[in-house]
Amino acid sequence: MTGEVAVLGAGMHPWGKWGRSFVEYGTKAARDALADAGLEWGAVQSVVGADTVRGGYPGYVAGATFARALGWQGARVTSVYAACASGAQAINTARAQILAGMAEVVLVVGADAAPKGFFAPAGGERPDDPDWLRFRVLGATNPEYFGLYARRRMALYGDTVEDFAQVKVKNSAAGAANPYARYRKRVTAEEVAASPVVADPLRLLDICATSDGAAALVLSSMDFARRHGAADPVRIRAVSTATPHYPRTVLDLPDIATDSAAAVPEPATGFRASIARGAYEEAGIGPEDLSLAEVYDLSTALELEWYEDLGLCGAGEATKLLRDGATALGGRLPVNASGGLSSFGEAVPAQAVAQVCELTWQLRGHAGERQVPGARVGLTANQGLFGHGSAVVAVR
Amino acid sequence: MPRIRKPVVPGWFDQDAADFRLLGTRCRDCGSVFFPREDTFCRNPGCAGGELDEVPLSRRGTVWSYTDGRYRPPAPYVSDPDVEWRPYTLVAVELAAERMVVLGQAAPGVGVADLAVGAEVELVPGVLDEDAEHIWTTWWWRPVAGASGREAAA
Numbered sequence: 287m288t289g290e291v292a293v294l295g296a297g298m299h300p301w302g303k304w305g306r307s308f309v310e311y312g313t314k315a316a317r318d319a320l321a322d323a324g325l326e327w328g329a330v331q332s333v334v335g336a337d338t339v340r341g342g343y344p345g346y347v348a349g350a351t352f353a354r355a356l357g358w359q360g361a362r363v364t365s366v367y368a369a370c371a372s373g374a375q376a377i378n379t380a381r382a383q384i385l386a387g388m389a390e391v392v393l394v395v396g397a398d399a400a401p402k403g404f405f406a407p408a409g410g411e412r413p414d415d416p417d418w419l420r421f422r423v424l425g426a427t428n429p430e431y432f433g434l435y436a437r438r439r440m441a442l443y444g445d446t447v448e449d450f451a452q453v454k455v456k457n458s459a460a461g462a463a464n465p466y467a468r469y470r471k472r473v474t475a476e477e478v479a480a481s482p483v484v485a486d487p488l489r490l491l492d493i494c495a496t497s498d499g500a501a502a503l504v505l506s507s508m509d510f511a512r513r514h515g516a517a518d519p520v521r522i523r524a525v526s527t528a529t530p531h532y533p534r535t536v537l538d539l540p541d542i543a544t545d546s547a548a549a550v551p552e553p554a555t556g557f558r559a560s561i562a563r564g565a566y567e568e569a570g571i572g573p574e575d576l577s578l579a580e581v582y583d584l585s586t587a588l589e590l591e592w593y594e595d596l597g598l599c600g601a602g603e604a605t606k607l608l609r610d611g612a613t614a615l616g617g618r619l620p621v622n623a624s625g626g627l628s629s630f631g632e633a634v635p636a637q638a639v640a641q642v643c644e645l646t647w648q649l650r651g652h653a654g655e656r657q658v659p660g661a662r663v664g665l666t667a668n669q670g671l672f673g674h675g676s677a678v679v680a681v682r
Numbered sequence: 683m684p685r686i687r688k689p690v691v692p693g694w695f696d697q698d699a700a701d702f703r704l705l706g707t708r709c710r711d712c713g714s715v716f717f718p719r720e721d722t723f724c725r726n727p728g729c730a731g732g733e734l735d736e737v738p739l740s741r742r743g744t745v746w747s748y749t750d751g752r753y754r755p756p757a758p759y760v761s762d763p764d765v766e767w768r769p770y771t772l773v774a775v776e777l778a779a780e781r782m783v784v785l786g787q788a789a790p791g792v793g794v795a796d797l798a799v800g801a802e803v804e805l806v807p808g809v810l811d812e813d814a815e816h817i818w819t820t821w822w823w824r825p826v827a828g829a830s831g832r833e834a835a836a
Contacts, residue, residue: 403756404753404756406756407758409757413691418758419691419718420785421757421758422690422758422759422760423690423691423810423820424759424772424786425751425755425759425770426755426772426785427751427753427755427756433749433750433772434746434772435747437747437749438746438799441747441798441799442799482752483752484752485749485750485751486748486749486752488749532725532726533714533726533782535781535782535783537774537783542717542718543717543782543785544783544784545716545782546714546715546716546717546780548713548714548780548782549709549712549715549726550712550726550728
């Protein structure tokens, strides 16, 4: 087992479409996290930024961008990028620095300002870039990949579009109680069914939007937390940043084809399941120990996949868990008590950090109407384009 | 001046072949197959191979899954913004011999109602888009006539 680090502070900028710079959102989240930690910015010895590809050069050097916005004070700086998993990479980088003794207090920030409509690849003529190719050759947007997974579940397990709609109903109810969520209105199954089809069988309300937003964490060594007077802080016990094993046989964004399993048999554990397994093994826990989980519901159907990949149930049994209400607020193991991407929309580099903010508030017992009673162990899970796993275990 | 027919990506298929196939590569050392093609290094972590030969992929496969694009995709997908968007169908096809899944657009006129997971489909040459100088060619998947699947049952 790896050593633990303390979560001293968590802060967010509300998700939405605010039309301002990601720097402003991130700086607000950082200031909130510092205030929550009861620390001055000058006490931070290292800042780790999760990059955005949508903010020009400042986005590629997010760590320095936020350090400058908060006022240069000489801290060590790191900027990381791992698509949707950038936030977990930033958290893991901070953790590694703390555990290595390079820094006692580290600020992690992720922020994005998203354009309207589909995410598109970087411009120019770039036939060597799989992300460019999938748009050029197939016009395959992210929701089309979500549609493929959803249809596959329907054929394999008998999931229905009504099941998918129930994920939206559940998450919108949780999101309605979250002041940081972009969508704070309960949605009915009828409203999902009445929304336009985007990528058959998925409708607009099955698919997460793209949002502006920011999230930040102040992490410290356990020693520092004690000296600072935080006797029983939320602790990060594991961070999984796994890559897949060859051959990768489940089609993933932005690929046009999977690896071939003709010469080398496919691994027993699929990629998403291996992300969770890495986190469980490092934390020395199993799915039965979880109080709650925050998963990457890019679509309603994908949330169901995560139930199985997290080992909350067997393959094909996710809809049963959903129908039983086990994963709703008040259920046995609430999933996306924050409201999930369904209620937030995706702000890419901020999202995995925001998942840990939610765990922090839940484990402190400060989640208000969304509170999972007696929460002790939380797991986040997410996956970034191009083979980036991301999962965090937090405990108290 | 006649426009030039050109593959949308060079080397992925021979647009004029009588037996139209996607072209992958196969590692001489371990036999791993790659599409899109790998030409310099084998990606099998247990193989140090660096010599890969071009290999045509299976012409037929079965539907792994399918969906469609009801909204106009962003560039670099080419479409005329002045013409009403016509959804196309996207098919993920499992190739038995290669044990891999390959995406492609369905041939025009093939909708999601014409497909079913597990149904047999075949590769056919297609046209992606055209500009002043070029006709950009691609590959399409289409249901095999008489194969199992909803279309055949109808």
